[in-house]
Amino acid sequence: MFTEKSYVPKAGEISKKWYLIDAKDQVVGRVATEIASILRGKRNPKFTTNADTGDFVVVINCEKVRFTGKKWAEKNYFWHTNHIGGIKKRTATEQLNIHPELIIYDAVKGMLPKNTLGRKQLTKFKVFAGENHDHEAQKPEKVEFTTEKNKAKK
Secondary structure (H helix, E strand, O other): OOOOOOOOOOHHHOOOOEEEEEOOOOEHHHHHHHHHHHHHOOOOOOOOOOOOOOOEEEEEOHHHOEOOOOHHHHOEEEEEOOOOOOEEEEEHHHHHHHOOHHHHHHHHHOOOOOOHHHHHHHOOEEEOOOOOOOOHHHOOEEEOOOOHHHHHHO
């Protein structure tokens, strides 16, 4: 009996692209799902769940993102200092003032697999506050995406 084998890309066969995403006036969760999809390689026809087939993503203007509802006051970011009783907490507004890049970074990190593959995919993610970034030499391709809610506002 003849059966066709599934195609599995090898590490050298996968070409990585660079994408530039402007997060200005974008909702955090909606932009994070698109970024996670690109990092995982879900848009790539050669997508394989157990291989890193994703591309590089550069995000600019992360300090100009939006939240829906009351998340600026009610959403909290937690981390631990690795000392006894060392749990720390910040609201989204405080996080925006101190480390605006961590808002998008944490959202995308939560959407990737929690294993070595997810950590490897996260290294291809670069976030910058403001218009300038360090990856002009890679000539990133600008990605535009609008959700239905953003279309209705305009």
